[in-house]
Amino acid sequence: xxxxTAQAAAAPPAGVDDRLFLQGVQRTMQLLEAFGRQPRPLSLxxxxxxxxxxxxxxxxxxxxxxxxGYLERxxxxxxxxxxxxxxxxxxxxxxxxxxxxxxxxxxxxxxxxERVDLSLFDDTSVxxxxxxxxxxxxxxxxxxxxxMPTFCSSGGRAILxxxxxxxxxxxxxxxxxxxxxxxxITDLPGIRAKLAEARRDGFALCLEESLxxxxxxxxxxxxxxxxxxxxxxxxxxxxxxxxxxxxxxxPLVLHAAEALSRMR
Numbered sequence: 001x002x003x004x005t006a007q008a009a010a011a012p013p014a015g016v017d018d019r020l021f022l023q024g025v026q027r028t029m030q031l032l033e034a035f036g037r038q039p040r041p042l043s044l045x046x047x048x049x050x051x052x053x054x055x056x057x058x059x060x061x062x063x064x065x066x067x068x069g070y071l072e073r074x075x076x077x078x079x080x081x082x083x084x085x086x087x088x089x090x091x092x093x094x095x096x097x098x099x100x101x102x103x104x105x106x107x108x109x110x111x112x113x114e115r116v117d118l119s120l121f122d123d124t125s126v127x128x129x130x131x132x133x134x135x136x137x138x139x140x141x142x143x144x145x146x147x148m149p150t151f152c153s154s155g156g157r158a159i160l161x162x163x164x165x166x167x168x169x170x171x172x173x174x175x176x177x178x179x180x181x182x183x184x185i186t187d188l189p190g191i192r193a194k195l196a197e198a199r200r201d202g203f204a205l206c207l208e209e210s211l212x213x214x215x216x217x218x219x220x221x222x223x224x225x226x227x228x229x230x231x232x233x234x235x236x237x238x239x240x241x242x243x244x245x246x247x248x249x250x251p252l253v254l255h256a257a258e259a260l261s262r263m264r
Contacts, residue, residue, distance in 0.1 A: 027053055031061050032070070032080070041076035088145060095120075097221070097230060098129050100263045105132055105232070108256040112249055114236040118221075119148070119155045121229055124175045126156045134236070151175045151191055152184050154206040154218030155231025161198035162220040162228035168195060183208040203250045205243070213238050215246050219257035232257045 012021040034042065034050035042050065048058040062078055065071040069083035092098055101118045109116045115134045119126035125147040133142055150156030151172055160168040177186040185191055198204040203219045210216070216235040220228040234253055236246060 027051070027057060028061050028065070031058060031065070032084075035080050041074040041079040043077040047078065092129060092144070095129070097260075101130055101221075101230075101232075101260055104256050104260045104263075105130055108232070108234075108252060111252050112234055114234055117155070117233040117235065119153070119231050119233060121150070121156075121159045121231070122147075124150055124171060126150055126153055126159070126231065148210055149175060149177075149180070151177055152180060152186075152206065152209045153233070154204045154216040155220075155233045156218070157191075157194055157198050157204035157206070158218040158220040158231050159228040161195045161204065162222065180210050181208055181212050183212075185209060201250070202254055205247060207243060208238065215241055215243060217246060217250060217253055219250075219253045221257050222261040230260075232260070 012018045012023070012026070030051040030053065031047055034047055038046070038050055044055060044058055044062060047053075047062060048055045051058065053061070062071055066073065066078065066081070070081045071078045072081040073079075097120075098118070105116050105118060109132045113134065116132040117128050118130040119128045127147045128144055131142060131144055148156065150160060160171060163171070172188060172191060177191075179186050185194060194204065203217055206216045206218075208214060214235055215238050216233055218231045218233040221230040221232060223229045232253055234249060
């Protein structure tokens with residue numbers, strides 16, 4: 001029997017107990033996640049296609065979310081509502097690591113006049129939760145909540161290097177290694193070589209792998225059990241920094257990451 005797109009999209013993820021899994025909640029999240037792929041107001045037809053839902057379900061879910069403030073009507077269609085920011089704020093203020101990190105990052109920023117970030121490890125991606133800006137930034141680099149692939153970000157590679165090798169290999173196997181720039185290293189031997197460098201040095205350095213003209217240096221932050229859970233990144237412009245000079249910032253970044261790792 002042929003399965004419809006909407007039915008296939010509602011299947012529980014592998015390994016999840018479907019007796020407890022609410023497909024209605026999943027469909028709601030699929031609709032909201034559609035904006036991550038198309039960050040603009042969307043019509044009901046566009047939402048249905050992007051979320052893999054039929055138009056009737058899309059209309060009901062969208063109507064409910066709009067009534068609750070999680071979607072808003074804008075010229076051109078529906079867009080995420082301001083109330084979604086409340087849930088992001090709830091996460092940020094409830095995560096103890098973020099609260100502990102802020103003063104550490106501010107001290108690091110005093111020593112390094114460039115962008116300083118904290119990202120959390122989330123399997124094949126890292127998500128930025130604190131961003132202290134430098135004098136010039138692209139719009140996306142100013143926003144918390146942005147995800148970047150673990151395999152090609154400096155913080156992500158520092159985290160992978162701190163994992164047992166078998167776990168790091170499993171993350172790489174699950175990763176979509178689509179290049180973000182012409183300089184992104186996507187082949188497994190190349191990535192493994194960079195992880196070996198990070199294990200040797202204690203930090204990872206990336207040149208233009210996530211953004212053209214950018215150099216980044218990242219160090220892993222560990223939990224009480226010694227597992228990497230986050231990373232501190234420093235990012236700057238290659239127009240202003242030679243890689244050899246930028247590497248000399250590593251002791252400051254490592255000191256901040258170690259200090260944050262010791263905090264409980």
